[in-house]
Amino acid sequence: MDARSNDLNTSVRPTETPNWPELLSKTVDDLTRVLGSEARLLEATLKQLIEAQGEKLVGLLVAMIALGYGALLLVGAIILFIHLWLDWWLSFLITAVAVIAAGVLFQMAMGRSARAKSA
DSSP states (O other), rough: OHHHHHHHHHOOOOOOOOOHHHHHHHHHEEEEEEHHHHHHHHHHHHHHHHHHHHHHHHHHHHHHHHHHHHHHHHHHHHHHHHHTTHHHHHHHHHHOOOOOOHHHHHHHHHHHHHHHHHH
């Protein structure tokens, strides 16, 4: 029984004390490396996001320009088509009234939609 009680009372003691400054410097070095990796990952992700949004914006800009030119050419074609039967001034008058009426109707519809959403 003596040997058994002797085994229970033994404890493990380190032969040397830890080198705290070295451990702290390794910890700080590891954290710095991790933070640097995370910063590079964030930079790459943001770069891809900004490039994608830039391409989307360019596509939208090209579409808006194409729609603007298309609308202008369509109005010109309508004026020239009406001019086959009428004088120029009457062709422009009819086209102007139609464009103004479309703008007013659009504005009224948007106002009604905004009031319905706010109520």
